[in-house]
Amino acid sequence: MDFLYTYETLKLEFPLVNPEKAAFTILGVPFDGTTSFKAGARFGPTLIRHATLNLESYVLDYDVDISQLPIADIGDVAVVAGDPRKTADRVRETVEELMKANPKTMPILLGGEHSQTLGAVEALKPASYVVFDAHFDLRDSYEDNPYNHACVARRISELGVKEAMFGIRSGTREEVEYAEENGIQWVHARDYDFDAFVELVKPLPEPVYLSIDIDAFDLSLVPSTGTPEAGGLSFWDVVEAIEWLVEKKRIVGFDIMEVAGENLGDVTALTAAKLLFYFIGAMGRDI
Template identity: 80%
Template sequence: MNFLYTYETLKLALPLTEPEKARFVIIGVPFDGTTSYKAGARFGPTLIRQATLNLESYILDYDIDIAGLPLADIGDVAVVAGDPRRTADRVRKTVEEVLRVNPRAIPVLLGGEHSQTLGAVEALHPASYVVFDAHLDLRDQYEDNSYNHACVARRINELHVREVMFGVRSGTGEEVQYAEDHGIKWVHARDYSLDAFIELVESLPEPVYLSVDIDAFDVSMVPSTGTPEAGGLGFWDVVSAVEWLVNSKHVAGFDIMEVGGTELGDPTALTAAKLLFYFMGVSGSMK
């Protein structure tokens, strides 16, 4: 079927089905309109898809081949250049249409600026928002824009969604105060452990939206993300949390955002693609 705000582009090199029949529906969001340091997130969806060509579809850890899972890829959202709010509206409407034709589907965003997570959250109405991110993203405005990538967690909080954050190592004093005033829990990358993750997440109401800003990982793994920060998490830190979350909570939506770069084989995209496969693998292995 055709989606109003999407267009055909490179898709995952896996057997694909129609969105009406899929468990996972891939949506690319090639938006790069408010990047404040290192441009390139517009190429994220394409680079992640290309990076999957390097990966085996069989996941050793779960004894599952994700090539056998019902998977759809509807292409990329046609972004509104320089306008994160209007682009997020298109993301919202696209996710809403996916759910209309298949209420059981899990929308999976590949991006693209983290600002665009807002559109998916607006469509899914989760009770909780779990995010891995180097930054608090709780500014009210940044560069005179309330929908800048540095404001996304604040806009989501204003939707009365419970928020917990992991891997944080950058923010302002005002953001820390906002988090304290609004009951937003976060764990510094230096203090992160699976036990710390479970402690904050196990009591969260469902459904949960899971977002991974790729800059949560250590910069050595993701050098082409838009706002890289040293001192981040390791790959298995995040995978172990994803495994626990998928097996313990209803995850209604998932995204991997802020993947940048311009070349094939960029480790940023390779990290994202591997994480995508692990998310689908552990979700697909559940009975």
């Protein structure tokens, strides 16, 4: 099918289906127009797709071969360089077009700056937003822009979406206060464990949007990201949380954001690609 704002790009190596028939639809968002420290998230979607070439499609832990699942890849959103709001509008419109064509598909965004998650959330209207991130992203405005990547959770909370955050280890006093005043629960990376995750996520209303800012992981796993922070989560921390969510909650959208880099085979993209396969594999157990 045709989308207003997307173009074709590198695709996953195994057979793909049309979005009308897909249980999962991949959409790249190669935007890095408000990146404040380390550039290159515009290459994230391509780097992640390329990194999947290194992976077996068989997810050992689940006995699921994801090459057998109905997956679509609708390419990348054409970005409006330097304008996170206009680009997120295109993301929103693309996800709306997609859901109209196939209300049952699970959109999977690959990014690209975290600012772009807003567009998907606006389109999908989840009741809750579960996010793994080193940062709160609860600033009202950053570098004079309310749609900067450092503000995305604030914009989502203003939509009335309940939020829970995991892996946090960087923020301002104002962000901590905003979280407190608005009932946003969070777990510091230092205090993170599976029980803490379940405790906060269990009471959240469905459906849930799950967002992975790749900087939630320890720096060693994700050196190429916009605002890297030491002291993050392990790979299995996040995989186990995803498994719980997939089993217990209705998920309407998923993303892996803030993957940057300039070189094929970048460690960060390899981490992101593996996580992508675990998410699809875990979801695919029920298909």
